[in-house]
Amino acid sequence: MSKCPNHGGHKWRKIWMRVFQVSLVVAFIILLIVLITWAILQPHKPSFTLQDATVYAFNASATPSLLTSTFQVTISSHNPNDNIAIYYDRLDVYATYQDQQITLSTRIPPTYEDTNDVDVWSPFLYGISIPISPYYAAELTQDQSNGYVVVMIRLRGRVRWRVGSFTSGGYHIFVNCPAYITMGSRSTGIAVGNNAVKYQLMQSCSVNV
Template sequence: MADHQRIHPVREPEQEPPVPKPTVPLVPKGSFRSEKGDPEKQQQEQQPPLRRRTIPYYPPLKPPKRRCCSCKRCLCCTCCLLFLLIIIIAALAAAFYFVFQPKIPNYSVDSMRITQFNFNTDMSSLFATFNVNITARNPNKKIGIYYESGSQLSVWYTGVKLCEGSLPIFYQGHQNTTELSLDLSGQTQNPSDLVQALQVDQQKGSIPLNIKAKVPVKLKIGKLKLMKWKFLVKCRLGVDSLSANNAIRIRNSDCKFGFSL
């Protein structure tokens, strides 16, 4: 029976084309869960996160503030304040002028008499004593003058002080004229140069003298007494001689007035 078995040809199986991989998961994401959780999510958690390289941000540099701008601003403010202060002072001065109408006092040298003007035996010293009559006039209608202590009055010849004295303390009222008789005395050392100059001027018939006065005063405006000032008076005289016990003639006289704090 074995000999009589038939052998039938077997058809080779046809090769099936490859099945493409599905692009969409067979199981929707998140639909399959187990006790250990979503395996796909666990796989993502196990992978280390990607590190991104961050570039630091630096803000643009601002230009530094110029110091000169602040200095200019400060200088401008200072100039404005000074200008405002000048305007205020000018306004106050104008108001004071129109209300009180201040006028400069007037001084004049009326006469001079020499009671002593001689040298010692060796011509090393000169002793001089003058009597000077001065007239002081206050032309102001609303301003009085207090003449304080500490005044200085001196007579000079060729830059050498011959004698000195002071003014009395008194008050000069409104539009008042006061005549003062002042005695001045002094001593000059080594007057040899002075004697030679004096002889030349006596021959000319005119001896130049300077009378200088520094007088501390206080002005009274109404009932208000202001701070202390200094009157500065300088008179230039021309006399005919400097002989003692003789009448001295004043040929010319010119007085200038000033003041200071």
């Protein structure tokens, strides 16, 4: 009685199929455990606060429409989770006026934020002779004459969540912090140097992840 020439191949295919099936079941169980743990823990997004802003320069020219601005802002981040840590892999900070970017982006170093922890950053934001639309230049002139300018401090980047030894994939994070800059007789700032004015803001920021 002759043996099937493919008998050995069939045997190994069955073994590899069984290994694949077992691996698939194990992977599914691990994923299910992670998802259940994630659902139970319910991670909350971090909260951000714009604590203060020091204005060193904020000057516009009419023809051409150029804006020069220099700020130092203090921003704090709080992780409200009891069991979930946060990795800030990248955070870029910049300022906008009327949705137009008026400074270059300043990158905050990668940061690990433990559970219920708080981190504070104080980046400098620079924008030298940044072109702005004539319409925005007119709006800025009007705001300055009214003694009240709103500059938006924005953070853009990527974060990851850590639960025990499990670390999630990266998520985009978007943070918007309004800075209310008062001028003239309405100014609430404190002079801190040559032509520098510091504003205590303690303004909550909107956060989207």
